[in-house]
Amino acid sequence: MSSETKTDNSHLNGEERTSAFTHKMVRLEDGLSLECGEHIPLLEIAYCTYGQLAPARDNAILICHALTGDQYVAEKNPLTGKPGWWSRMVGPGKPIDTDRFFVICSNVLGGCLGTTGPTSLRAEAGAAWDSDFPQITMNDIVAAQVKLIDHLGIGRLFAVVGGSMGGMQALTWIARYSDRVFAALPIATSPYHSAQNIAFNEVSRQAIFADPDWHKGRYRDFGAIPARGLGVARMMAHITYLSEEALNRKFGRRVRQAGVTLDTFLFGEMFEVESYLRHQGSTFVRRFDANSYLTITRAMDYFDLSADFGGDLSLPFKDCRTRICVVSFSSDWLFPTSQSRVLVRALSRAGANVSFVEIESDRGHDAFLLEEPDLDRTIHGFLDGAAEHAGLKKVQN
Amino acid sequence: MSSETKTDNSHLNGEERTSAFTHKMVRLEDGLSLECGEHIPLLEIAYCTYGQLAPARDNAILICHALTGDQYVAEKNPLTGKPGWWSRMVGPGKPIDTDRFFVICSNVLGGCLGTTGPTSLRAEAGAAWDSDFPQITMNDIVAAQVKLIDHLGIGRLFAVVGGSMGGMQALTWIARYSDRVFAALPIATSPYHSAQNIAFNEVSRQAIFADPDWHKGRYRDFGAIPARGLGVARMMAHITYLSEEALNRKFGRRVRQAGVTLDTFLFGEMFEVESYLRHQGSTFVRRFDANSYLTITRAMDYFDLSADFGGDLSLPFKDCRTRICVVSFSSDWLFPTSQSRVLVRALSRAGANVSFVEIESDRGHDAFLLEEPDLDRTIHGFLDGAAEHAGLKKVQN
Structure with a gap:
């Protein structure tokens, strides 16, 4: 020791x-x-x-x-x-x-x-x-x-x-x-x-598996991390951590100007809650490992x-x-x-x-x-x- | 006409x-x-x-x-x-x-x-x-x-x-x-x-964008469809269509035998609710277009x-x-x-x-x-x- x-x-x-x-x-x-x-x-x-x-x-x-x-x-x-x-x-x-x-x-x-x-x-x-x-x-x-x-x-x-x-x-x-x-x-x-708890975790896992950088879990051998899939998993999980009231109070339907890119624009705007979730997803992948996420969510489901x-x-x-x-x-x-x-x-x-x-x-x-x-x-x-x-x-x- | x-x-x-x-x-x-x-x-x-x-x-x-x-x-x-x-x-x-x-x-x-x-x-x-x-x-x-x-x-x-x-x-x-x-x-x-409604839709969209077959929406030019991303989007949305009670009654924590593959096994089993959601995702992508999904979910958010x-x-x-x-x-x-x-x-x-x-x-x-x-x-x-x-x-x- x-x-x-x-x-x-x-x-x-x-x-x-x-x-x-x-x-x-x-x-x-x-x-x-x-x-x-x-x-x-x-x-x-x-x-x-x-x-x-x-x-x-x-x-x-x-x-x-x-x-x-x-x-x-x-x-x-x-x-x-x-x-x-x-x-x-x-x-x-x-x-x-x-x-x-x-x-x-x-x-x-x-x-x-x-x-x-x-x-x-x-x-x-x-x-x-x-x-x-x-x-x-x-x-x-x-x-x-x-x-x-x-x-x-x-x-x-x-x-x-x-x-x-x-x-x-x-x-x-x-x-x-x-x-x-x-x-x-x-x-x-x-x-x-519960079944709903398991269901959300399963969608998280499927989001990771859907990422081409997942490489069946050998992503580090490829110098990659399944950042997009893990980011989506985190975004979804984050919604479940907050109440509808909290989201409404924090963001409501407020919009912010966004660069008009294919995946962000809606009349050149995006909702603040979208921006917030994207931030949650992108910071998470810098601190958490996808295989750990899979391993621990399965332990929770079980x-x-x-x-x-x-x-x-x-x-x-x-x-x-x-x-x-x-x-x-x-x-x-x-x-x-x-x-x-x-x-x-x-x-x-x-x-x-x-x-x-x-x-x-x-x-x-x-x-x-x-x-x-x-x-x-x-x-x-x-x-x-x-x-x-x-x-x-x-x-x- | x-x-x-x-x-x-x-x-x-x-x-x-x-x-x-x-x-x-x-x-x-x-x-x-x-x-x-x-x-x-x-x-x-x-x-x-x-x-x-x-x-x-x-x-x-x-x-x-x-x-x-x-x-x-x-x-x-x-x-x-x-x-x-x-x-x-x-x-x-x-x-x-x-x-x-x-x-x-x-x-x-x-x-x-x-x-x-x-x-x-x-x-x-x-x-x-x-x-x-x-x-x-x-x-x-x-x-x-x-x-x-x-x-x-x-x-x-x-x-x-x-x-x-x-x-x-x-x-x-x-x-x-x-x-x-x-x-x-x-x-x-x-x-x-609501902010929560928008948040779930945004995660759906991010799941589609994360799919390598998305090709920034030009997937048909590549003979592809972003089936995995759209499937994840549908799986998540499907959870929101059901109550916790309905999921518990329908599936509870029941498990079924699954082929022991990397992405399905948990002691060789998977939960029935997982199997159900995967089915929901995979059948949906055969009948719905990803660009339509993006277009209509944005209209709802707006x-x-x-x-x-x-x-x-x-x-x-x-x-x-x-x-x-x-x-x-x-x-x-x-x-x-x-x-x-x-x-x-x-x-x-x-x-x-x-x-x-x-x-x-x-x-x-x-x-x-x-x-x-x-x-x-x-x-x-x-x-x-x-x-x-x-x-x-x-x-x-």
């Missing part, structure tokens, strides 16, 4: 490729055995930490990131130059208070920001995995996190927190490793991917906690002792409140200690990433109460 | 290309002047009719089709071999009763089933318009229908009926030609395209009845004397009830004769095409009452 900062980011373009990564790395030579039966011989996990691990090693919070998130929760992202994706939530005196808690976030297995994934070098082959990377599941993603926690010498996490796909990981933790998690906050998530229990969603939580707070947003139509209610009912049937908060917001799924004071209060309050029950020391003022 | 059945369908593949069209054609040598300032020198309109025009010429109903619809409302579609898209609604003794009414449906301007559009031969050039086809608007689409109605010698339509984009045409009729329409039924539609009235949606209906029944479906998230309410309030402010029915259905936007007895009763009842007010003769039994 070693801590290092290098990672293979040759799938990235231009200036990003030269950026210095500031995350920590753990290199696990025993690898990881996957649910599909394959074994990854070398498992590397890239992660960031904030705050100090208490001597009792009882104050660690694992934050699980979403589909296109990363480990840069609360510091400048070296790829994009932007603040960490949850800087407003994590830090000294913030709802997830790094004066009190030791916060860990690792890039997910299958990702493209340092943790073993399609862009990683395959030790025995001397080349990247690319499209040969095996199909992973949410259980595999969490199993890699367990190895990290073991490596850090943490027997039990104080909490696991995650939104969207991060929430799926939080749910997997409490379903499979409940004795290792005191509290959990699954936010804007679902215990299974996610269904009740699958191994004959469809009974209470059974995976039968022995769950974790304190749980489920959070949904009223205008989230990707992971609607109705899915959270199904989850909460199942947890209740299992006798779990669960509370549920639906936050009124008109900003859709992405609300969990945005300025939502009710979310701040919910997270802070829940963690504070749980810390008291766990007997954690208060911050010295 | 002449009636004929030939049309240019060389954008279609295989067996479809040899199918005999059964629609009527009108050829208008004075063409059509468009809102963008261009003039189409030759306007051809392909249409179907059902029932008999009464001697008083007062029983005509114009049905306006949706984005990917066509004129084959109530007879076998010669391209697909399937029954007409509204066979269950239109026919003898049906809610739109062809024993009583003379029903007309024309392929929209910009379409690809016989009416002048990108695939039509450009008289002066000796070749098809393809991507040179000018950008049309909903006003242009309706102006072409007005020419057809003039040609048929009909001074005033008894009714205009349409769902989705067909509803936009119905609204355009009553905003611009109210004196020529006694009654109107805009169904599952909106007086403007649709906003209040645009010329400083955003006041009541003004276009100021002198409206048409009897109107607005219909929405509770689970339609593409054209949600909230948009119909905005329309109904504007019509009320304008002093129009408007009623409004929200039909409870969990089948989403496509409900207007499906077996929904409440819709049948609403349409039949509204038309029956309007016919009485219009002094139309009852059917002889």
